[in-house]
Amino acid sequence: MCEIKNFYCWLLEFSVLLLLLALCLWLAIRPESPKYTIVDITIPKSDIDSGGQNGSIIYALEIENSNKVSSIYYEDTILRFYYGSETVGEKTIPYFHQGRGKTCQVTDSVDANQQVWKAIRNSISNATAELKVAVLTRVQYRTWGVKSKHHGLDLQSQLSIGSNGKIFGKTKKIKLRRASKKWRRRTNRRRLLY
Numbered sequence: 001m002c003e004i005k006n007f008y009c010w011l012l013e014f015s016v017l018l019l020l021l022a023l024c025l026w027l028a029i030r031p032e033s034p035k036y037t038i039v040d041i042t043i044p045k046s047d048i049d050s051g052g053q054n055g056s057i058i059y060a061l062e063i064e065n066s067n068k069v070s071s072i073y074y075e076d077t078i079l080r081f082y083y084g085s086e087t088v089g090e091k092t093i094p095y096f097h098q099g100r101g102k103t104c105q106v107t108d109s110v111d112a113n114q115q116v117w118k119a120i121r122n123s124i125s126n127a128t129a130e131l132k133v134a135v136l137t138r139v140q141y142r143t144w145g146v147k148s149k150h151h152g153l154d155l156q157s158q159l160s161i162g163s164n165g166k167i168f169g170k171t172k173k174i175k176l177r178r179a180s181k182k183w184r185r186r187t188n189r190r191r192l193l194y
Contacts, residue, residue: 012028029183031070031148034098036155036176037062038133043124043165055112055121057081057089060175064103070143072098075150077137079110083123086116088131124146124161131159135176154179 026047061079065072075095081088089110098104112120123129134156141148155176162168 004056013096018123026140031067031072033151033153034072034074034139035064036066036135038157038159038167038174038176040172041131041159041167043120043161045165052064053114053117056109058107060105060107061157062095062103062105063098065101068101068147070141071100073140073147074098074141075138078166079136080134080136081110081112081117082132082134082186083116083120083129084189086119088116098137103114124163127163129161131161133157133159133174134179 038059039062042058042060043055059079071081073095074097076130077093078090079093080090089112091108091110093106093108096104112184118133122128135153137153138150139153140150156179157174157176159174160168167174
């Protein structure tokens with residue numbers, strides 16, 4: 001009888017030890033989402049001062065994979081700029097692979113929607129303009145040669161653009177965060193319309 005109790009105690013201790021080991025291993029290799037940061041935004045002074053119908057936004061977006069064990073496969077990434085509820089413009093970053101612990105920077109420009117550009121130009125010349133930036137994509141993590149399922153990313157942030165056409169305020173780098181449910185509902189509805 002005593003030997004059976006010892007066996008069950010040993011079996012219970014072994015099971016608990018295995019569960020703790022599995023939990024520690026899972027916490028150690030669980031991948032983190034990539035970090036998106038707007039490093040620079042520039043609206044050319046010539047676009048602001050000219051009073052023309054066309055304008056563009058030049059941006060530098062930094063994408064960081066802080067995972068030491070996992071590389072990331074990105075599907076096409078959609079970068080959108082909003083002024084109020086209107087879409088200013090969007091750019092598609094083609095699919096790519098990012099190695100472990102790597103950071104890449106994407107510098108490009110977005111042509112502004114002509115109907116919205118006049119309001120943005122007036123707002124910037126008066127003081128500052130509040131733009132929103134949103135990133136939509138899906139990623140797969142590759143850990144120890146095994147690809148995970150697809151994970152959706154819906155990130156956004158607010159940008160204040162000063163009268164010089166650059167980011168206004170103390171922070172010059174703007175980190176994108178998970179979108180609020182209210183923001184997601186609005187962008188999902190907008191995505192269905194287009």
